[in-house]
Amino acid sequence: xxxxxxxxxxxxxxxxxxxxxxxxxxxxxxxxxxxxxxxxxxxxxxxxxxxxxxxxxxxxxxxxxxxxxxxxxxxxxxxxxxxxxxxxxxxxxxxxxxxxxxxxxxxxxxxxxxxxxxxxxxxxxxxxxxxxxxxxxxxxxxxxxxxxxxxxxxxxxxxxxxxxxxxxxxxxxxxxxxxxxxxxxxxxxxxxxxxxxxxxxxxxxxxxxxxxxxxxxxxxxxxxxxxxxxxxxxxxxxxxxxxxxxxxxxxxxxxxxxxxxxxxxxxxxxxxxxxxxxxxxxxxxxxxxxxxxxxxxxxxxxxx
Numbered sequence: 001x002x003x004x005x006x007x008x009x010x011x012x013x014x015x016x017x018x019x020x021x022x023x024x025x026x027x028x029x030x031x032x033x034x035x036x037x038x039x040x041x042x043x044x045x046x047x048x049x050x051x052x053x054x055x056x057x058x059x060x061x062x063x064x065x066x067x068x069x070x071x072x073x074x075x076x077x078x079x080x081x082x083x084x085x086x087x088x089x090x091x092x093x094x095x096x097x098x099x100x101x102x103x104x105x106x107x108x109x110x111x112x113x114x115x116x117x118x119x120x121x122x123x124x125x126x127x128x129x130x131x132x133x134x135x136x137x138x139x140x141x142x143x144x145x146x147x148x149x150x151x152x153x154x155x156x157x158x159x160x161x162x163x164x165x166x167x168x169x170x171x172x173x174x175x176x177x178x179x180x181x182x183x184x185x186x187x188x189x190x191x192x193x194x195x196x197x198x199x200x201x202x203x204x205x206x207x208x209x210x211x212x213x214x215x216x217x218x219x220x221x222x223x224x225x226x227x228x229x230x231x232x233x234x235x236x237x238x239x240x241x242x243x244x245x246x247x248x249x250x251x252x253x254x255x256x257x258x259x260x261x262x263x264x265x266x267x268x269x270x271x272x273x274x275x276x277x278x279x280x281x282x283x284x285x286x287x288x289x290x291x292x293x294x295x296x297x298x299x300x301x302x303x304x
Contacts, residue, residue: 010040013081013108017115024063024117027248030277035244036114038277043107045289046242050110052127054087054101056237057118064119064246071118074100082109085128103128119244122237125193132193133186134294135166135301136238137201138228140177142213142221150178151264153212153225156204158258165299169291170261174245174253174274179231179238181291183298190234196301197229241291244277252280255290 005016020033039046057071073096074084083103089096104110104121113121125132137157139150154170157180161168168180184193201214204227213224231238239245239253251274263269275283 008111010108010111011106013079015108015112015115017111022063024060024119025248025250026063026065028250028276030250032115032117034277035117035119035250036111038244038250038281039110039114040107041281042242042277042284043110045284046121046240047104047106047110048289048295049241049291050104050121050123052103052105053123054085054099054128055104055113056122057102057113057116058120058122058246059116059118060246061117063117064248068246072099072101074102075116078102079112082112087128119246121240121243123240124234124237125232126190126234127186131186131188132190132232132234133184133297135182135184135193135197136231137180137197138173138177138226138231138238139179140221140226140228142218142224142226145223145225147172147176147178148264148267149211149225151261153204153208153227154178154180154261155265156208156212157200157227160200160204164302166301167293167298169293170256170258171241171291172252172254172256172274173239174243174251175247178256179253181241181294183294183296185297185300187300190232192303193301194229194232195304197232199304201227201229241294242280245274247274249274250277251275252277254280254283255287257287257290 005018007016022032024032060068083105085101085103086098089099125134139153141150158168166182168182172178205212205214213220213226243253245251254275
């Protein structure tokens with residue numbers, strides 16, 4: 001028997017929502033209807049960070065304990081009003097020359113994606129047709145290192161980047177690590193941005209060899225924090241601020257304050273529990289968008 005579909009009006013667009021009672025996070029009893037509700041309520045702070053960026057989605061049609069798949073290409077039934085950009089696909093694993101990317105510029109598109117169980121939203125550091133306007137470094141702890149060690153490395157990175165006039169803003173990954181996001185001028189290539197991030201990572205590794213590693217090899221990472229500078233490659237994406245993650249609980253890639261990072265580094269706040277969807281909505285009520293500075297241009301990065 002076909003699932004019942006609910007016809008709704010979202011900002012002037014008619015959508016048909018289905019299976020709203022389907023549980024997508026079994027350990028939390030969090031349903032698809034609640035996923036749609038979260039993305040609808042978080043949209044005012046999320047959409048500016050998705051604007052004009054090619055969107056990669058990770059879909060979980062049977063929930064986070066079921067099979068998932070990455071989706072870059074716009075699906076066959078994409079509504080005509082959804083913003084789609086056809087872009088080159090260098091190095092495509094499927095041999096494509098181009099990909100028709102969805103660009104989530106408005107609430108109807110966000111609700112449509114949530115109805116497809118696109119739980120995770122990932123974006124590149126560039127806007128369509130432009131050089132990167134963000135630099136992102138991913139901090140990935142190798143057990144027994146955890147979020148506390150990531151916070152220590154984040155503070156070291158903040159100080160080093162500030163010496164070059166680069167501001168940085170922290171967020172959790174929604175899993176075990178975190179990221180630092182930096183607004184930049186948008187005048188340099190992805191290779192230039194990656195090169196700068198790599199130099200900083202290697203410099204900090206030399207200064208703190210027991211805490212930091214800049215190489216991807218997993219055998220080097222136990223007990224250390226890997227600074228993943230490669231997130232700035234033109235072909236890479238990073239989980240978007242406020243995106244849900246496919247964990248046991250409906251965790252979110254959540255912006256942090258630097259006071260929280262300092263407390264985390266000192267062991268004064270929990271170092272393992274990510275923020276959930278409901279907690280992030282409360283934080284936005286309290287703080288607004290802590291990552292709003294990313295929406296304004298930053299400086300050019302120093303040349304090698």
